[in-house]
Amino acid sequence: MTKATVGIIMGSRSDLGIMEEAADVLKELGIDYELTVVSAHRTPERMFNYAQNAAERGLKIIIAGAGGAAHLPGMVASITHLPVIGVPVKSSNSIDGWDSVLSILQMPNGIPVATVALNAAKNAGILAAQILGTSDGKIAERVIKFKSDLKNKIEESAENLKAEGYPSSF
Template sequence: MVPKVMIILGSASDKEIAEKSIKILEKLQIPYSLKVASAHRTHDKVKKLVIDATNLGVEVFIGIAGLAAHLPGAIAAYTHRPVIGVPVDGAIGGLDALYACVQMPFPTAVTTVGINRGDNAAILAGEIIASYDDAVKERISDLRLEYQEKVESGEKELIESIEGEFFQKDFLTGENYEKIEFKELPDTPDVIILAGSYSDMEISKNVAILLERMQIEYKLDYISPIRHAKDFESYMSKRNNAKLFIAISGLSALVAGSVVALTEKPVIGVPCSKKLDGQDALLTMANMPPGVPVGTVGIDNGRNAAIVAGEILGISNKTIEENLKWIKYENADL
């Protein structure tokens, strides 16, 4: 059997991070393979592994590396399938690895999750596969419910442990919180581009231009979960049958976090350089907690977000796949 996911470690010392991915892939019942190959020390092995795996039908790659974490980028250079980068904390808190993974030039995209977040990489891989596999889609829903229940049980345990005299233990307990009712629109396109501000228009246009060239149906909207909180939830409830979301945001990057909280579809985050050169948005997008991954591309790099969308949709759509390959391998200067 050809695995759907290939995990490549830059070093066997990254085993602990890989085990997080393995645990999730086993739970989602997704066939996977694991290899160890260094972008610097065994470059030819990386190249052959990725080319052969792509030709044989592997659909998603997870590259795990620390320090000068060039492995995910090296993988992306030899495939037109989605590559998820997992930066490892080998030094300086893993920031070196994070920047090496996420700040890739167009059109060689790596969609990056948080530092040491092998679990989120596997969940994102599952969401990608779930875009055309209903069985995996159902298991993703079950997994998200597990994470929700873990939060609830943690709250209960914490409350039981507090013995303060003035602690109002029973305040707002046992509440049945209102769930968002999804009223999906039948004409929702495959991709929703969602920007939190009109100041993000230029980046949004860059995404749209590439999606047009790959013949991917999309919708572009501007709505803020901060300024229009109720409208945002209503909007998401109607658009949740899109196959993936591209969230464009600067500063706290709450757009990406709000989108991923309200969908089980893949979310690609584009951090914008409004303050701190975009590092604030980058760090908050990539370093999402377990269970809710945002696959993050480089700062202001809307074009790579479009490439990732093409890689995801190209798995099950031959036209998109061919258009993506034309852009990636023959016209990278577009």
């Protein structure tokens, strides 16, 4: 088993459908990760132990997804020196997701949490890869290729629309 460099945690198993998107992009980019449930409210000791021991276990970045009050990313960031990327999750008990967004976004000075858009775990995975790529040339190359592939897909879509007869002067 390889050693994970990115930890993906979520406040509830119901967040897995969203948080798997971070895992999928990390897998695509060849970055080892771990994924588990850690609740700030229901298992605070587990959260504390996870965050306190993350760097010692080899993690370099933590992606934390949470819905509702969404305290998990901020609480983890208050315990570890590692960068934390927060993913606000629109959950069944949320106020259209805004409570999660604001809970993660509005951190006090000294406890930063990088925050992606609502349900945007894929962007959290990409951001984690970009951060790791600043000190690992192989990861940087894979991120550059990933972004180039995105560009190529859009260019191809535009050409396909033209070929299907949709008017465009661009």
